[in-house]
Amino acid sequence: MRAADLPDDLERVLYSQEEVAHRIDEVAAVIDKDYAGRDPLLVGVLNGAVMTMADLCRAMKIHCHMDWMAVSSYGAGTRSSGVVRILKDLTTDIEDRDVLIVEDIIDTGLTLSYLVQNLRTRNPRSLEIMAMFRKPEAISAPVDVKYIGYDIPNEFVVGFGLDYAGRYRNLTDVATLAEHVYK
Ligand code: 5GP
Numbered sequence: 001m002r003a004a005d006l007p008d009d010l011e012r013v014l015y016s017q018e019e020v021a022h023r024i025d026e027v028a029a030v031i032d033k034d035y036a037g038r039d040p041l042l043v044g045v046l047n048g049a050v051m052t053m054a055d056l057c058r059a060m061k062i063h064c065h066m067d068w069m070a071v072s073s074y075g076a077g078t079r080s081s082g083v084v085r086i087l088k089d090l091t092t093d094i095e096d097r098d099v100l101i102v103e104d105i106i107d108t109g110l111t112l113s114y115l116v117q118n119l120r121t122r123n124p125r126s127l128e129i130m131a132m133f134r135k136p137e138a139i140s141a142p143v144d145v146k147y148i149g150y151d152i153p154n155e156f157v158v159g160f161g162l163d164y165a166g167r168y169r170n171l172t173d174v175a176t177l178a179e180h181v182y183k
Contacts (some may be wrong), residue, residue: 003159003173010175014152017172020132020160021055023149027130028059031100031147039063040098045115046070046088047169048104051161052132052149056102067092071111084114099124100147104161105133109141116143133157133174156182 003013015023031040039062044053046068057064070088099119106112112129119127132149158164159171164182 001171003171003175006168006171009168009178009181010158011178013173013175014157015150015174017160020149020172020174024052024055024132025059027147027149028056028061031056031130032060032062035062035064035098035100037062038098039065040100041065041067041092041094042100042102043090043094043119044068044102045104045111048161048163049102049132051169052104052130053102056130065092069115071115084111086118094119094122094124096123096125098126099128101127101129103129103131105135105157106131106138106141106143106145107135109138109143112145113141113143132160133162 002017003010042053042057042064044050044066047070053066057066067090068088069086069090072085072087101112101115103112116127128146129143130147131145133152134145134148135152135154137154155176156164157174157176158168159174161169163169164177
């Protein structure tokens with residue numbers, strides 16, 4: 001679905017489907033160059049990173065592998081619970097692999113810093129992060145994000161894999177929600 005299909009639910013479109021696709025192509029080109037000849041393992045963080053992962057890996061022109069993790073983050077609300085739990089672990093042994101975590105959005109950075117700590121103990125050859133969106137607060141988070149789609153304002157956004165109470169993941173544009181939806 002597109003933003004035009006939800007005239008009452010959305011406040012403002014931040015990025016259109018076309019803009020997101022263009023930005024993904026740019027980031028993929030940098031990743032291609034950085035990982036040439038290395039077959040990186042892309043680790044997608046479920047569920048939010050599904051769209052980013054699908055579009056990023058298809059925009060890449062080098063070979064890559066894929067695996068997925070699920071960690072607890074937001075419930076039905078719009079603030080981080082502060083609790084990070086692994087709900088689904090990797091099926092791949094990452095020892096000596098070039099691992100690139102693919103994340104949808106970094107807000108506090110809590111989820112990601114936990115993930116990085118956890119994956120480091122498994123001795124990957126390298127461990128980097130690609131996040132499609134990053135909020136201002138994340139700047140102070142203790143994680144180094146190598147590839148960023150967009151730095152966005154401190155607002156709750158939906159679309160391109162990002163949900164509110166399970167909805168809007170299939171919205172292809174990225175938008176803020178109208179207040180009546182979450183109040
Ligand atoms: P953090 O641990 O960085 O505070 O939160 C990261 C996770 O919270 C993301 O993977 C995502 O699931 C969720 N999240 C953070 N900000 C937003 C947002 O603006 N919209 C949506 N839909 N989810 C968000």
